[in-house]
Amino acid sequence: MQSGSLNIAARTLGASGWRTFMSVTLPLSRPPIVVGMTLAMMEVVNDLGAVQYFGVNSITAIIYSTWINRSDFGGAAQLAVTVVLVIGLLIVAEQHARRHRVYLANRDSRVPPVRTRLRGGRALVALLYCSVLLGLGFVLPVGDLLYLALRRLTPDSFVLTFTALVPTVTLAFFGALVTVVIGFFAARQTSGRASGASKGAIRLATLGYAIPGTVLALGLLQPLGQADLWFNRLTMALAGWRPGLILSGSMAALVYVYAIRFLAVSHSTLDAAMRKRGNSMLDAGRVLGARGLGLLLRVDLPTLTPAILTAATLVFVEIVKELPATLLLRPLGVDTLATVVYSSASVSLFAEAAMPALFIVLAGLIPVILATQIGNRRKV
Template identity: 45%
Template structure:
């Protein structure tokens, strides 16, 4: 009993601890401003993330041979024209389809509305290069559509009739719009779900028709979200290489690829890449301008559910048909073709290296997901415990890699990695007489680094959202009780961040499974992923043998797309 008396804290001890808690919290807040170790860590990560961009600009201003006059006279006019037209056409179609279907699904009740709400996001699981290969096989001269057309009308050659050419700029606009419109659909849907019912009802009471309410109230309120979705679409257009090459469109990305690998001119490729980076910068400015400076928020804590307006009869079925068409063109038609080919050519697909490509893809995607999630956790937590004037902008800048096309990223990584390999090889030769060869360039390390730089923003946004839900009082209490920042992270934050970490890793995993441009340029010799496997067989006009790999990529991509839709559809305040 005497031992219990001696060790049990008294009421006075507890009161003294509580009295000193405020002082501990103030000291903890002051230390957040000056955390040299966390600040140095963030600065190091930022330097690695920005290394490709810095390399591109250095190469562009100091090429080994000046081919700038040739680029300006021969390459740039066609590349700029095709790139701008492709961006404008795809941006217009995705804006129209995504915004229109999001408004119908959010505000109206018609046959199949709930199912169509889910189906409309599914095309996002299909990479652009896969749908391009599928539609070429379907609509080309030897494809089933034109064959049936000639049979029905008795035509014998292509000169006897006109048929839209899928291998064209118009075909590329159609193909990309068919799979990229969900970016606009999701952001517009999220914005419409969040809007005030009262504002819409006031517009109706003042005599606005449903369409007038959409143009006067709902669309201006949704402009920032729609601008963000459109910017994502245009970034994907700039990043694509598989679809544009296959469809014969000479964009800047395709020109960089051909200048580097086919003409063996690294300086010229870097100069084209610098122009593409200027495109990205202009796109950021355009997106900021389209968002506008206004801020919209609810003025009450009470939220009413959106009351659907019923569309009955023929108009209801027409609305269902309008919402079904994007899903049919963007997913159902190409996926059915892929599934049919995968079944018919199952033996050839398995024998063509499917299992090896699958294993490589899973390994790379898993490693990238782990590394990107770990770096995102480091950056997000550093911003929480060391929120100073260096860490804040550095964390924002570390996510810029998502805007850098994979071709540019690969070009910017290969040079510093090769320089490091050459330095190590020269040192080992002079010191030990041993050649080390290539250590980092053309290795799995280079691919994981490229994936991490490109998709860090995906995991960072998810983990920062998870950290924002954790009260800062928990940090202060942990530090007051003697925990270091790392101890608080491991014992307090990490268990609470498990769902966010899982989501971040899943998103990076799926994006890495689909990545093609960076993989094509940085992969080791005789190393195929599912994406490069599909690309290689499509380039040989043997797409049927790669259909099994294409189906695998699409199925893996369905999981995060459906999870994302669930978060958007159920994201109304108060629910």
């Protein structure tokens, strides 16, 4: 989102392309680079299946083993608190390091970034680089999964996959819906005239993405269980009936965890879109007589449709492949595609895990393609 005028000014002053990149483009890109690295670090910390398969004693795997295998809830809680504190300190330290620096450079739409057409050897190197990324990151693993799935293609594998597909899509749909709705109203507060305390509370709520799913499950299991206990006591006193574990033993607990875990994804996407749009369109709607729900339905939501679709798609894909929290909080007898893959791979049944793994890829690709198509039609 940097303005092309910055690079043009540097080139006009005699800087080469490489020096312009190192002296102008790269320093101004520090905030998004740090955000990308932070997101990657959080994903690595949250990972459970791959680290257990490769025998790496990551903190998430240790928390899971301490809780499930050793039945040491207190020890797992201590490790979880340590993870949260370390991640929080890293985020605060990075923000403190750039507290006196200004990175804001408004992009001038009249001066788009300069696009250089590569030729000869440079074009070949760029093509090879992108091809290697595509091959190693998508073609090779998906091709191997497809080979394993076709080699052990049986009716039982289809039944197992589709049995897990229904709860996976259901959880992802409702989780994305709840998370985007909360993220939308939270973004309206942070981009509007809300008080500093309200904006601080919302920013604090979006830190859930920094907390691994295992830690969230550990922190919410006891409060949800206590809420179930109080509710059962209430229904027993009023009607002589116990509904059972309606929170900690149902999909509601998973949707709750997903909303906490991925609120940052929804909020950041919608907040950026609202700031880019500005308030002029909303002010124009108010001048023309639109108020309240009418303004929301006729102006606010339509102008944010691409961002809403993007946020919903990102959250949907994240939920489809989420494993740690789902593994710990899923109701009895309910399996998602991620838990089926984990259960099969943990006992070295890789062929049985191939078909559900392919459907995880498809479940992530299809909404991305649909959202992109809808967004392109709206731009036209």
